[in-house]
Amino acid sequence: MSRLALFIRPRGLVAAILVPVGAVALALLTTGILLLIVGSDPVQAYKSMFEAAFGNSFALGNTLVKTVPRLLPALGIAVALRAGLWNIGAEGQLYIGAIAATAITIWFPDLGAAGIVLALLAAALAGGAWGAVPGVLRATRGVNEVITSLMLVYVAILLAGYLVGGPWSVPNSSFPGSEPVSAGERLPIIWDKTLLNAGFLVALVLLGLTWVLVSRSSLGLRLRAVGGNVKSARLAGINVKRAIVVAMAISGAYAGLAGGIEILGVRGRLIDGFSPGYGFEAIAIALLGGLNPIGILLGALLFGALDAGSAGLQTAAPGTPSSIVQVSESLTVIYLLIALGARDMWMRRRSARAALAERSGEAPATGVASGGQEALG
Amino acid sequence: MAGKMKTTSPGQAPLVALEAITKAYPGVVANDDVSLDLGVGEIHAIVGENGAGKSTLVGVLNGLVRPDSGRILLAGEEIEVESPRQALGLGFGYVQQHFSLIPTLTVAQNVILALRGSPEAIDARQGSRRVRELGERFGLRLDPDARVGDLSVGEQQRAELLKALARGTRVLSLDEPNALLTPQEWIELEGVLRGLAESGVGLLLISHKLDEVLRLADRISVMRRGRLVATTTAREIDVERLAALMVGELVEAPPPRRRTADHGRVALATADLGVDGDRGERAVTAVDLSVAAGEVLGVAGVEGSGQVELAEALCGARRAATGTITLEGEDIGRRSVAERMGLGLGHVPADRRNGGLVATLSVDDNLVLPIIGQAPFTRWGVTRPKAIAAHGAELIERFDVRVPDGSVAVGSLSGGNQQKVVLARELSRPLRALVCCYPTWGLDLHAAASIRTEILKLSEAGVAILYMSVELDELLAVSDRILVLNRGRVTGELDAREATSEQLGLMMGGQERSAA
Numbered sequence: 001m002s003r004l005a006l007f008i009r010p011r012g013l014v015a016a017i018l019v020p021v022g023a024v025a026l027a028l029l030t031t032g033i034l035l036l037i038v039g040s041d042p043v044q045a046y047k048s049m050f051e052a053a054f055g056n057s058f059a060l061g062n063t064l065v066k067t068v069p070r071l072l073p074a075l076g077i078a079v080a081l082r083a084g085l086w087n088i089g090a091e092g093q094l095y096i097g098a099i100a101a102t103a104i105t106i107w108f109p110d111l112g113a114a115g116i117v118l119a120l121l122a123a124a125l126a127g128g129a130w131g132a133v134p135g136v137l138r139a140t141r142g143v144n145e146v147i148t149s150l151m152l153v154y155v156a157i158l159l160a161g162y163l164v165g166g167p168w169s170v171p172n173s174s175f176p177g178s179e180p181v182s183a184g185e186r187l188p189i190i191w192d193k194t195l196l197n198a199g200f201l202v203a204l205v206l207l208g209l210t211w212v213l214v215s216r217s218s219l220g221l222r223l224r225a226v227g228g229n230v231k232s233a234r235l236a237g238i239n240v241k242r243a244i245v246v247a248m249a250i251s252g253a254y255a256g257l258a259g260g261i262e263i264l265g266v267r268g269r270l271i272d273g274f275s276p277g278y279g280f281e282a283i284a285i286a287l288l289g290g291l292n293p294i295g296i297l298l299g300a301l302l303f304g305a306l307d308a309g310s311a312g313l314q315t316a317a318p319g320t321p322s323s324i325v326q327v328s329e330s331l332t333v334i335y336l337l338i339a340l341g342a343r344d345m346w347m348r349r350r351s352a353r354a355a356l357a358e359r360s361g362e363a364p365a366t367g368v369a370s371g372g373q374e375a376l377g
Numbered sequence: 378m379a380g381k382m383k384t385t386s387p388g389q390a391p392l393v394a395l396e397a398i399t400k401a402y403p404g405v406v407a408n409d410d411v412s413l414d415l416g417v418g419e420i421h422a423i424v425g426e427n428g429a430g431k432s433t434l435v436g437v438l439n440g441l442v443r444p445d446s447g448r449i450l451l452a453g454e455e456i457e458v459e460s461p462r463q464a465l466g467l468g469f470g471y472v473q474q475h476f477s478l479i480p481t482l483t484v485a486q487n488v489i490l491a492l493r494g495s496p497e498a499i500d501a502r503q504g505s506r507r508v509r510e511l512g513e514r515f516g517l518r519l520d521p522d523a524r525v526g527d528l529s530v531g532e533q534q535r536a537e538l539l540k541a542l543a544r545g546t547r548v549l550s551l552d553e554p555n556a557l558l559t560p561q562e563w564i565e566l567e568g569v570l571r572g573l574a575e576s577g578v579g580l581l582l583i584s585h586k587l588d589e590v591l592r593l594a595d596r597i598s599v600m601r602r603g604r605l606v607a608t609t610t611a612r613e614i615d616v617e618r619l620a621a622l623m624v625g626e627l628v629e630a631p632p633p634r635r636r637t638a639d640h641g642r643v644a645l646a647t648a649d650l651g652v653d654g655d656r657g658e659r660a661v662t663a664v665d666l667s668v669a670a671g672e673v674l675g676v677a678g679v680e681g682s683g684q685v686e687l688a689e690a691l692c693g694a695r696r697a698a699t700g701t702i703t704l705e706g707e708d709i710g711r712r713s714v715a716e717r718m719g720l721g722l723g724h725v726p727a728d729r730r731n732g733g734l735v736a737t738l739s740v741d742d743n744l745v746l747p748i749i750g751q752a753p754f755t756r757w758g759v760t761r762p763k764a765i766a767a768h769g770a771e772l773i774e775r776f777d778v779r780v781p782d783g784s785v786a787v788g789s790l791s792g793g794n795q796q797k798v799v800l801a802r803e804l805s806r807p808l809r810a811l812v813c814c815y816p817t818w819g820l821d822l823h824a825a826a827s828i829r830t831e832i833l834k835l836s837e838a839g840v841a842i843l844y845m846s847v848e849l850d851e852l853l854a855v856s857d858r859i860l861v862l863n864r865g866r867v868t869g870e871l872d873a874r875e876a877t878s879e880q881l882g883l884m885m886g887g888q889e890r891s892a893a
């Protein structure tokens with residue numbers, strides 16, 4: 001290992017941490033100003049939000065419960081992005097996963113732990129299939145996966161709405177939802193006196209598996225090659241079409257699994273509109289985390305904490321619109337994109353300067369033939 | 378040609394001057410301290426090989442490229458050209474190789490659209506009548522009501538010219554205006570351009586076609602690898618000397634090749650091969666070629682002559698539209714890239730940054746990419762970093778890649794080292810045939826020489842080599858035979874021992890007969 005490499009890496013790491021942390025800090029600062037404008041005390045507001053997110057074990061458990069449905073789709077989105085694909089439709093894959101898990105619990109209510117495994121597998125498979133559709137269209141027809149995956153979100157949400165309002169509706173119920181999941185097929189609580197369920201452990205295992213997949217597997221290398229340069233990947237013998245379908249299917253499976261966990265662990269039944277947009281927030285989280293599993297975990301924790309904390313905001317500073325939390329999340333993304341854009345521009349300039357330096361260094365070697373201007377005639 | 382010299386009189390500032398323009402892109406210096414001027418009514422041609430920096434220079438003048446340093450003078454006054462819009466406002470017009478017309482609109486509508494907001498704006502109601510008048514004024518025959526999408530390429534070019542001229546252009550740049558035209562269309566366009574020059578417009582003309590340039594231009598500037606190597610009047614130079622300036626002499630002659638008359642059996646061959654390009658056009662037509670084991674077949678041609686498409690079809694990245702490809706007698710036309718690799722076909726792609734390597738991956742990962750699924754690099758789908766690093770280290774050592782270690786992103790390497798990584802990857806597999814496309818493109822002479830040496834070593838080991846290049850001296854040095862392509866068709870094949878670069882240059886330009 002040379003000194004040069006040692007020198008470069010920490011700097012890259014510093015940038016990788018500074019950029020998202022700076023974006024979050026700026027977003028919280030801007031949100032503070034907005035809180036002032038609407039007449040709230042930002043310090044008090046943030047304090048109460050922090051209390052509601054981390055103040056005691058129940059609050060922390062709540063934050064972790066709200067982290068999971070953001071973390072899993074974000075990991076999936078990151079896998080797709082490594083292959084150069086924008087899976088914008090994680091929200092739809094999450095709904096399809098929830099539908100599949102619910103179907104298992106309705107059809108086989110008495111399987112116990114096996115039912116849980118079956119339901120979560122079904123959720124992942126269904127989400128994967130939903131994600132594979134835009135992948136197939138992209139690979140075979142060149143259709144932009146951004147559009148198709150996004151459109152399939154609405155299909156999935158409406159399908160869930162139809163099911164809970166129709167075939168799966170509970171007679172004489174006041175709101176549209178399916179029959180409750182039997183107690184034996186609910187994900188067990190893993191932390192006393194909190195709502196934290198075993199889905200959190202599943203998410204942590206997948207976090208590790210994601211790292212293996214992306215950084216330590218032949219499939220991951222192929223996906224990264226496709227994401228880095230499609231043409232180079234194809235010329236290196238990689239089946240690019242297959243890679244695109246596989247990446248989108250894997251991406252969808254993560255979101256589908258998140259949907260299953262949400263049903264079995266949190267909601268206990270399929271409810272119309274049960275997700276407040278976890279799948280969309282996950283896109284921001286994937287970017288915020290720099291596509292790195294640990295970064296994504298931190299990003300998901302942040303968004304989960306903001307979600308949990310918004311309840312504290314309501315009690316501590318009544319009258320503060322809770323949508324301020326969404327404003328804060330959106331600002332984070334905007335600042336992040338600005339910072340990433342600026343970093344890329346800077347790196348391109350530096351790279352061009354390096355080429356110029358290399359060129360002038362090589363000049364003597366080119367000799368007379370390509371020397372300065374030759375006077376002719 | 379009478380009255381051709383219209384250079385600026387002494388003491389008078391030229392119409393426009395580019396001074397000491399430098400522009401670097403990641404990995405390549407496109408313009409290195411280039412100065413060039415253009416007089417009123419002058420036709421100034423810029424010639425040079427692919428990647429010599431011609432288009433970048435003209436892009437700087439027209440606000441498409443921001444130079445890193447250097448300045449632009451208009452009639453002696455320094456100006457900043459920050460955007461194409463501003464360039465248009467200054468009276469700079471640019472007809473690029475790829476037209477910027479809207480195919481679903483008529484000629485008149487395109488012109489009207491282009492003039493919107495300018496002092497020359499045409500009221501849409503006067504529409505086609507005014508556009509017809511404009512066309513007559515400039516000698517551009519065109520039906521203003523024809524839909525652009527229905528026009529021939531030559532007519533589209535006239536429409537593009539009309540669009541530029543209608544704005545009262547004083548400085549008109551044309552990038553390869555003759556590239557897509559038939560000889561008849563070009564002769565007609567030549568007349569139009571001469572008329573423009575006589576009316577006082579300064580013309581900057583980028584071209585490959587040396588005889589046409591000599592016929593039309595007042596002055597000619599030659600660029601090579603980002604530098605301006607000569608500016609001369611057209612009267613004082615001939616095609617041969619221009620070609621020599623463009624290509625450049627090789628400082629270090631490649632080691633002389635021991636050429637033998639009879640090689641082994643045919644390793645790689647095509648019959649009636651046709652390949653479509655990215656835009657659906659037929660890029661390669663009816664190519665029959667065969668390379669024997671141990672033989673080097675050079676393929677000469679200018680940019681867009683079908684070399685890249687031919688190489689990509691051979692390696693399996695592009696489907697052959699017609700014909701067959703055989704490797705040691707076996708039809709491989711339907712095989713995938715990976716299968717062809719397994720059969721012993723190597724490929725050095727035309728562009729190492731887009732086709733050769735994945736810039737964001739490490740050197741080690743790039744080296745192992747085609748064989749990542751094999752033992753010992755992967756077990757149960759999980760990669761083994763030690764095996765990958767050892768494989769990388771061995772190839773880095775063997776091919777003398779200058780890199781701190783194999784975990785560095787390949788994009789951070791110099792062009793020469795990147796190309797060594799490509800070669801290392803392709804040459805480390807057992808090969809029966811190697812297709813290399815522009816293997817020394819953009820490299821300094823030492824790097825180029827070492828790449829050539831590696832490839833020639835392979836031919837001595839009995840590998841059949843298809844060597845595509847735009848550098849004629851290089852082809853003459855490495856090849857046994859040279860096949861010449863023009864617009865995707867073979868215009869001839871020469872024995873490298875007897876061929877000359879002049880002869881090849883003329884054939885690359887489309888002349889089928891060989892010069893005496």
